[in-house]
Amino acid sequence: MQSQHYEDQQQKQRQLDNITNSCYRMEVYRRKTSFAVVLLVPLFVFCCCDVRSRSSSTCCLVSAFSAGGFGSGKSQQTPKSKKNGSRKRKRTGLSDLPSNTKMVIPSTKTPSSHTSDGGQPKLDKWGLPVATLDDIFPPLPPGTELIPIDPSKDSYSLSEIQRCLSDHISIDLSRFFDENANGKIPNQDGSTMKIRLLHQSPPVLAVENFLTEAECQEIQSQSTSTRAHQVDSATFRGSLSTRTSTSWFCHYSDVPVLLAKAHYLLDIPLETMEEPQIVRYGRGQEFSWHYDEVPSSQLDNGGQRLATLLVYLTSVPENKGGGTTFRDLRRHENNHSSSASTELVMQPQQGSALLFFPAFADGRPDDRTLHKSHVMDGTDPKWIVQMWVHQYPYNPVLPAGNSHEAARTVMEEMSRKLGYS
Numbered sequence: 001m002q003s004q005h006y007e008d009q010q011q012k013q014r015q016l017d018n019i020t021n022s023c024y025r026m027e028v029y030r031r032k033t034s035f036a037v038v039l040l041v042p043l044f045v046f047c048c049c050d051v052r053s054r055s056s057s058t059c060c061l062v063s064a065f066s067a068g069g070f071g072s073g074k075s076q077q078t079p080k081s082k083k084n085g086s087r088k089r090k091r092t093g094l095s096d097l098p099s100n101t102k103m104v105i106p107s108t109k110t111p112s113s114h115t116s117d118g119g120q121p122k123l124d125k126w127g128l129p130v131a132t133l134d135d136i137f138p139p140l141p142p143g144t145e146l147i148p149i150d151p152s153k154d155s156y157s158l159s160e161i162q163r164c165l166s167d168h169i170s171i172d173l174s175r176f177f178d179e180n181a182n183g184k185i186p187n188q189d190g191s192t193m194k195i196r197l198l199h200q201s202p203p204v205l206a207v208e209n210f211l212t213e214a215e216c217q218e219i220q221s222q223s224t225s226t227r228a229h230q231v232d233s234a235t236f237r238g239s240l241s242t243r244t245s246t247s248w249f250c251h252y253s254d255v256p257v258l259l260a261k262a263h264y265l266l267d268i269p270l271e272t273m274e275e276p277q278i279v280r281y282g283r284g285q286e287f288s289w290h291y292d293e294v295p296s297s298q299l300d301n302g303g304q305r306l307a308t309l310l311v312y313l314t315s316v317p318e319n320k321g322g323g324t325t326f327r328d329l330r331r332h333e334n335n336h337s338s339s340a341s342t343e344l345v346m347q348p349q350q351g352s353a354l355l356f357f358p359a360f361a362d363g364r365p366d367d368r369t370l371h372k373s374h375v376m377d378g379t380d381p382k383w384i385v386q387m388w389v390h391q392y393p394y395n396p397v398l399p400a401g402n403s404h405e406a407a408r409t410v411m412e413e414m415s416r417k418l419g420y421s
């Protein structure tokens, strides 16, 4: 399975390389078309207006056309695309973003042209091919393993869930959950956690009642603390990725309950946890398609992100947007008479956690986890807190002075209070 994925990655790279070639061919095609239009339109007008000289003019123009037009080497050797091609790219504002969220922006290679309606290529106002979502987030190669959950099963046992995690970060779920996938230790408000499988391969898990209502409110209130570092996400105009929410980077020690629960659930060293981030999406705000993996240029801090733990601090009704959506993953309708399937969406439910894996255990990105936060439609904002787990110890960047060590004691105290140790 892993070697299959590695081949898929290589194929993706080849697809990206092909973009350059197909784009060049597209540009040649465009040039030829413009050339033909430039020649044929005056020819048509000329012929209509001056019937007496039509035959000789046609001969003259046709011979000029065949000398430098379709099929001639000349237009291919001197593509006039140079001028447009070297046009300055619009600033994307990437530097305004938190450095640890990978935003995929259009390749510096010229994107391939794509046909829209009726096979016509989509061109911009300069007649250049327009990048499409498929250029930036290529479809998964045919044959990629995608296994949704079985719609005929009411639930998965803990052993079945555990088996789905075999290629990813090693987590021992039996510390926290019994064989029926129920939490072993009740929450402070008496509620019980429950872990559910949302997708088998790649594995996507939900933990109901991960945080209590009071714990959600306590974490959300950290956004008003002067200790949190606020980042207003830039809107990416001229790019296909858009993040318009607001984030707050927190000191580990300010969110001990998140730390204690994440640490106990995932059984990973505190040092591999990235700074906890609180995010708020107001009406109309979103985070469009992206991968959570760290760009290769930034792997020197903790290596790749192996797990994304995202906890919803507020609920958002189904018809109000805000769902976390996976492009390539499906959820079959739980209806035996129908084989309909829809995109896998996790609708925010206060206190529930979503757990998925942007990379395999050895750090190779798992592109099957391309996802987005749907545009918010409701007036009540969506709030989340999230944390990524790295391969190796991670050095926190924000807020200044943030440190794992400073949080260790409060985390251990909280673990005792919650009954985990």
Ligand SMILES: O=C(O)CCC(=O)C(=O)O
Binding pocket: 101, 287, 292, 310, 322, 323, 324, 325, 371, 372, 373, 374, 384, 386
């Ligand atoms: O808010 C969500 O539902 C998804 C957020 C996300 O994917 C991210 O911040 O990386």
Ligand SMILES: [Fe+2]
Binding pocket: 290, 291, 292, 371
């Ligand atoms: Fe994400």
